[in-house]
Structures are given as C-alpha cells and as structure tokens.
Amino acid sequence: xxxxxxxxxxxxxxxxxxxxxxxxxxxxxxxxxxxxxxxxxxxxxxxxxxxxxxxxxxxxxxxxxxxxxxxxxxxxxxxxxxxxxxxxxxxxxxxxxxxxxxxxxxxxxxxxxxxxxxxxxxxxxxxxxxxxxxxxxxxxxxxxxxxxxxxxxxxxxxxxxxxxxxxxxxxxxxxxxxxxxxxxxxxxxxxxxxxxxxxxxxxxxxxxxxxxxxxxxxxxxxxxxxxxxxxxxxxxxxxxxxxxxxxxxxxxxxxxxxxxxxxxxxxxxxxxxxxxxxxxxxxxxxxxxxxxxxxxxxxxxxxxxxxxxxxxxxxxxxxxxxxxxxxxx
Numbered sequence: 436x437x438x439x440x441x442x443x444x445x446x447x448x449x450x451x452x453x454x455x456x457x458x459x460x461x462x463x464x465x466x467x468x469x470x471x472x473x474x475x476x477x478x479x480x481x482x483x484x485x486x487x488x489x490x491x492x493x494x495x496x497x498x499x500x501x502x503x504x505x506x507x508x509x510x511x512x513x514x515x516x517x518x519x520x521x522x523x524x525x526x527x528x529x530x531x532x533x534x535x536x537x538x539x540x541x542x543x544x545x546x547x548x549x550x551x552x553x554x555x556x557x558x559x560x561x562x563x564x565x566x567x568x569x570x571x572x573x574x575x576x577x578x579x580x581x582x583x584x585x586x587x588x589x590x591x592x593x594x595x596x597x598x599x600x601x602x603x604x605x606x607x608x609x610x611x612x613x614x615x616x617x618x619x620x621x622x623x624x625x626x627x628x629x630x631x632x633x634x635x636x637x638x639x640x641x642x643x644x645x646x647x648x649x650x651x652x653x654x655x656x657x658x659x660x661x662x663x664x665x666x667x668x669x670x671x672x673x674x675x676x677x678x679x680x681x682x683x684x685x686x687x688x689x690x691x692x693x694x695x696x697x698x699x700x701x702x703x704x705x706x707x708x709x710x711x712x713x714x715x716x717x718x719x720x721x722x723x724x725x726x727x728x729x730x731x732x733x734x735x736x737x738x739x740x741x742x743x744x745x746x747x748x749x750x751x752x753x754x755x756x757x758x759x760x761x762x763x764x
Contacts, residue, residue: 448744451707457530478522479513529592533619591652637692640760654712720754
C-alpha cells in the first residue's frame with residue numbers, strides 16, 4: 436500500500452543512460468528497455484525529462500519522477516528509431532547553440548546487428564515539435580573497405596572553456612577521444628573534429644598493476660576544483676566487467692591518476708558509468724554516478740530480483756580520506 440501516488444512507467448529494466456541539459460530540462464535516454472507488455476522490449480532509445488536537479492533530498496529511497504515521452508497509449512516509446520534492421524543506440528547527448536544562440540539537442544547513433552556489431556553510424560538532431568530525433572546524415576556504413584567507423588562524437592560529452600575563453604565539447608566512451616568547438620555548426624562539421632589519444636592506463640593508487648579503462652565519463656567537480664572520472668576497468672578482478680575506479684586530473688585530457696577502486700562486484704557486471712554533476716548541490720563534496728547492473732557478460736545464474744538489468748545510482752564523498760590518494764599531490 437506504500438507509494439500509491441507513484442506513476443507507474445511500465446519499465447522493468449533498461450540499459451546505459453545518456454543525459455543532457457537542454458532548454459532548462461535534464462533530458463534522459465536509455466538503451467534497450469524491457470517492458471512487461473512487449474516481450475521484445477524497446478530498442479530505439481526510451482527517453483524522459485526531469486528538472487535539472489531532480490532530487491530535493493538524498494535520503495533513501497530516492498524518487499526521480501521521469502516525464503517519459505510516450506505513445507498514444509501512454510507507454511514509453513523509442514525516440515531514435517533510424518532506418519534499417521536492428522536496434523538504434525544513441526550517445527554523445529549534448530545541447531549546443533547555433534550561430535544565433537538557439538540550442539539544439541544532438542547525438543550520434545549506431546545501428547546494431549547480431550551479435551552486437553555496428554553496421555552504420557550517423558548524427559541525429561532532436562525535433563522539438565515531434566519529440567524525437569531526426570537523422571541529419573550517415574557518417575559511416577560498414578563495408579569491406581571500411582570495416583570500422585572513423586572517429587565521431589560518441590560516448591559521454593563534457594563541456595570545457597579553455598584559458599583563451601573558447602568553448603569546447605569533449606567526447607569519449609572512456610576518457611576523451613575527440614573534441615570540437617561547442618557549437619551546433621562545428622559538431623556537424625567533421626573538419627572541426629580533433630582526435631585525441633586517450634590515456635590507455637592509469638596507475639593504481641594502491642601500488643597494484645596499472646588499470647585499463649573500458650567505459651566511463653568525466654566531469655568538472657567544483658569541490659575538488661579538478662576534473663574527475665569514474666570508469667569501469669577492462670578485465671578487472673574479481674569481476675572482468677564489474678570493477679569501478681575513481682581518478683582526477685587538472686585538464687579533461689589528463690594526465691589521469693592515480694586511480695582508487697570505489698566499487699567491486701562478485702560475478703556481476705556493472706558498466707557504462709555516467710557521472711551526474713547536475714545532482715551535486717552547491718558547495719557539496721558529493722559525486723553521483725550510475726551504471727548498468729546486469730548478469731550479462733558473466734556466468735552468474737542468479738540475477739538479483741528487481742535490480743538486474745537496471746541502472747543503479749551511487750554517490751561518493753570526495754572528502755573521504757580513502758580517496759585522498761587519487762589527488763596525486
């Protein structure tokens with residue numbers, strides 16, 4: 436009988452999350468989404484909006500009221516369905532102004548074929564009237580001569596103003612691997628894209644073997660006055676895709692480290708961590724991040740009821756002495 440006023444979304448589980456602040460709202464998008472009324476789920480990015488700071492209190496249980504984009508029956512729907520078979524996965528969510536100052540919500544996409552192979556990549560722009568993404572153009576189609584896509588603005592973005600006052604947007608699935616001027620025109624012009632070689636390994640603060648990042652995101656944290664990252668380790672222990680680390684840097688391009696392990700799993704996957712800098716109240720040392728909690732990519736036969744294949748939110752106290760080694764100073 437508790438929470439009887441809570442609006443039921445119908446969502447049972449969902450894959451990796453994307454976020455962007457656009458026109459005064461925090462836009463959310465999720466990958467493959469499980470629904471009880473449709474056994475195959477939704478494979479073209481479900482989406483919702485909230486206030487930019489959606490939580491007035493951080494005392495559990497946390498309650499984020501998502502305003503979903505729905506179909507005519509009031510159920511969440513895909514907002515990024517692109518032509519062609521297989522799922523559409525979008526990333527690189529960011530709101531960028533054009534030369535007149537008008538903001539545009541943009542993203543990149545890939546089309547997926549079994550088992551999990553991309554065969555097309557492109558750019559999409561949010562249609563505020565239709566409340567869905569429209570394809571701007573295709574960047575790459577898989578072929579014998581082009582088996583892999585070229586660098587493009589994918590992953591989790593981060594905005595940064597350099598010492599000369601120029602605004603940049605950085606993209607990366609792990610650490611930044613591409614940047615361009617933070618404008619709508621530059622984002623769609625590949626000649627402005629600068630490829631960055633991301634740091635391949637970080638020193639472990641405990642003196643153990645170097646840590647190889649596999650997926651993660653970065654953000655500027657006012658409390659630390661530094662860039663921070665939470666990332667999943669590539670083939671960590673005890674779980675190959677379930678070990679999460681924290682590190683800091685003076686610039687979005689690094690150098691990063693030393694890294695401190697902040698989350699571990701026993702035979703359970705936790706990947707694609709997304710930082711939520713918008714969640715942190717002014718003057719707070721807290722850092723919030725979420726990731727996908729699933730038995731996929733491990734041999735666990737006992738999924739956690741109600742939690743498996745869902746996003747789980749964590750917070751770190753960056754003033755905790757256990758994180759002091761990450762300061763590297």
